[in-house]
Amino acid sequence: MNYKTRTMLRAAILDDEIRGSKLLVHKLADFESELQVVGVFNESTLAVDAISALHIDVLFLDVEMPGLNGFQFLERLGSFDFEVIFTTAYDSYTLKALRLSAVDxxxxxxxxxxxxxxxxxxxxxxxxKTAYKVAKPEKKPNNRLALPTAEGVYLIDKANIIRVEAMSNYSVFMLTDTRKIVVSKTLKEFEPVLDDTHFMRINRSVIVNLDFVVKYRKGDGGTLELSDGSEIEVSSQKKEALLARLF
Structure with a gap:
């Protein structure tokens, strides 16, 4: 690769169980040469401002918490540019669906x-993501979209949306400046708004901006690689329509 990789990542932990957060800190010590834990929080409602100020690369986030659960915490942030690794005692279909939005x-x-x-x-x-920041595409003029969040309304250019992913009853907008904006509306509610030549829903959980597709890999439905490095599976039902639009 022709870009400089990150040598030390900054991490924070949010888990209402003190014992659980301490155990995770202990396990992450095995990665001390590449990851530094810069904050540990046990109360979600008190962690919103603090985590925003830490400039972290990743948040290890518990799902079931009093006050604000993991999803509500992200919604309260409104916009964030770090990655998320969920930690939970519950193996549910909802969490499996989140693997596209979260690292793991x-x-x-x-x-x-x-x-x-x-x-x-x-x-x-x-x-x-670091490589994409170095070689991000030029902004293209387009309509603006209002995204209401718990902290206010974000006005963004549609041309800056790389993809939108379902996260339970929320939608996560992935933008060209690496921000992620969480909106408490379902993907279905945004589909008509993004129904133009640039966007397409390629499976049950993701709408992509076709301007950011860099590669299509063959398969049952196939896989799209986007300019930010993400790889999204295409449902077999969407394959024919997608290929017609791409090629």
Whole structure:
């Protein structure tokens, strides 16, 4: 690769269980040469401003918490540019659907091999994001979109949306400046708004901006590689329509 990779990542932990957060800090000590834990929080409602100010690369985020659960915490942030690794005791279909938006999710008690896999995925995504910042495409004029969040309304250019991903009953907008904006509306509600020549829903969980597609890999439905390094599976039902629009 012709870009400089990140040598030390900054991480924070948000988990209402003090014992669980201490155990995770202990396990992450195995990665001390590449990751530094700069903050540990046990109350989600008090962590919003503090985590925003830490300039972290990744947040290890518990899902089931009093006050604000993990999803509500991200919504309260409104906009963030760090990666997320969920930690939870519950293996549900909802969390499996989140794997596209999050780097990974780890089931408690956290297995060392699973943590190692999550770290590999994290480093890959952070390095790809760093490369994308260096060689990001020019902004294109387009309509603006209002995204209401818990902290206010973001006005963004549609041309700066790389993809939109479902996260339970929320939608996560991935932008060209690496920000992620969480909106408490479903993907279905945004589909008509993004129904133009630039956007297409390629599976149940993702709408992509076709301007940022850099590669299509063959398969049952196939896989799209986007300019930010993400890889998104295409449903077999969408394959024919997608190829017609791409080629």
């Amino acid at each position: 999710y780890l089931l408690k008690p956290i297995d060392e091999e699973d943590l190692q896999t999550a770290m590999v995925r994290l480093k890959k995504r952070v390095n790809e």
